[in-house]
Amino acid sequence: MDQNEYISILKSDDHTSYGKVYDAYSGALYGVILRMVRDESVASELLQDAFLKIWINRERYDPGKGRLYTWMNRIAKNLALNYLDSKAFKNQSKIQEIDKSVFTVVEPRGLLVDTLDMKSKLMLLKDKHRNVLDLAYFQGYTQQEISDELSMPLGSVKSCIKIAIRDLRKIYFEKIEVYSKATISFLITIFFM
Amino acid sequence: MTKKEIIESGVLEQYVLGLLENDEEAQVLSWLEKYPDLRDHLIGIETLMEQIALDESIEPPPEARQNVLDRVEAEMNSRKPEKGSNSFLQSLGWIAAGICLLAAGMLWSSNKNVISELETLKSDKAILEKSCAEERKASDENRRLLDLYESEVFTTVALEGTENYSNSRAVVFWNNQDRVAYLNCVRFPKPPDGHIYQIWVDVDGEMLSTGTFSGEGGLIELRHYDRITSLNITIEKGQGSDHPDVSNLIMNTQV
Incomplete structure (x- = not known):
């Protein structure tokens, strides 16, 4: 994605064009936030907070330090993590534990593989690698938390992240070869189920 | 690495x-x-x-987009006037602070002047009060002297000074009816250190002291005696003597 247009909007203070930035990145950020908080209304509120915070702090974005999305993603993740650490979230979780029949169930944080589209390229990764990447990238886990969650040594977590990204690079940039292998693998799995 | x-x-x-x-x-x-x-x-x-x-x-909920844009719009609108307002208020604040400082300075300066003027006025008032008191005292004495001069019951006797006291003047007012007497001395020099002026009367050949004075002027009440034949002023040691030192006689007159 060519980010220059969006950076120009932020740097020119042209808030009337901010809708373009929203259109370009809201889905990606909402996907990350929703996977973390697992509540649509909360995720929607956090997404709006994130875009407001991005606008307010736009002068702090330094293109020399990384891509715009990376910076926006961190803001959104931090808001979601703050919410998960908040009293509001903890109280809500307690209420739902008391009467699950009345309220919408909020699942505890954990693997979200079932929320990934089967067509997702992430499905082409090995389970172990995909799980680690899912927790790290989509759910804001620290490496130590992933280690604890998956009962995996910290060194292995770091290796998994590196390998998962290396494999994804192959999937994205050498898509034909990897896809064919993955597709065959996927079809075989389906066939035997 | x-x-x-x-x-x-x-x-x-x-x-x-x-x-x-x-x-x-x-x-x-x-x-x-x-x-x-x-x-x-x-x-x-x-x-x-x-x-x-x-x-x-x-896909986020559709209303989220407009909400974001509305919040950003509100944020921008609230900031602009805020910035201006803050800037304006800040400027106003600095101006007010400057005026206050100036006013405080002027007040301090003015207050200092007022205090100085007040001190001067107090000093002037004290001088005037002292002057008034002196004038009043002088006026009272003058009135009293005038009364003494005009009184028919007082005999007025002027004493003549010796050569060194030719400028000094002493007048005795003698009242045998009420048995009172006064001395008015004018232009007497300060007596030598450790000495005092003493006035004597001659009664039946005996010199009797009727009082002492420092020569500062004004009316001095004297002791009254009957049958006086002369009045004499000498300079005596200390607070006066029982007998006159005739070697230091400066004024005398026969009555």
Whole structure:
């Protein structure tokens, strides 16, 4: 994605064009936030907070330090993590534990593989690698938390992240070869189920 | 670490995923400055992760977009006047502070002047009061002298000074009816240290003291005697003597 247009909007203070930035990145950020908080209304509120915070702090974005999305993603993740650490979230979780029949169930944080589209390229990764990447990238886990969650040594977590990204690079940039292998693998799995 | 070691360590992937501590992030940033082409590798990872996030997008609720734009609009509108207002208020504040400072300075200066003027006035008032008191005293004495001069019951006797006291003047008012007597002395010099003026009367051949004075002027009440034949003023040691020192006689007259 060519980010220059969006950076120009932020740097020119042209808030009337901010809708373009929203259109370009809201889905990606909402996907990350929703996977973390697992509540649509909360995720929607956090997404709006994130875009407001991005606008307010736009002068702090330094293109020399990384891509715009990376910076926006961190803001959104931090808001979601703050919410998960908040009293509001903890109280809500307690209420739902008391009467699950009345309220919408909020699942505890954990693997979200079932929320990934089967067509997702992430499905082409090995389970172990995909799980680690899912927790790290989509759910804001620290490496130590992933280690604890998956009962995996910290060194292995770091290796998994590196390998998962290396494999994804192959999937994205050498898509034909990897896809064919993955597709065959996927079809075989389906066939035997 | 070499560039190759950095790439193989996976730390750049961890950096993009936001998994590093602050000090580790700072280390990565310093490597990026040291090895500029590491940035291409980093951008490759960032672009890939961005693409994955876009692929894994979930459509947010439709109302969220307008809400975001409304909030941004409100934020911008609230900031502009706020900035202006703040700036205006700040300027106003500085002006007010300046005026207050100036006023305080003027007040201080004015107050200082007023205090100074008040001190001067107090001093002048004290001088005037003293002067008035002196004038009043002088006026009272003059009135009293006039009364004594005009009185028919007082006999007035002027004493003549010797050569050294030719400028001095002493007048005695004698009242045999009421048995009172007064001395008015004018232009007497200060007596020598340890001495005093003493006035004597001659009664039946005996010199009797009727009083002492320092020569500062004014009416002095004297002791009254009957049958006086002369009045004499001498200079005596200490607070006066029982017998006159005739060698120090400065004035005398027969009555």
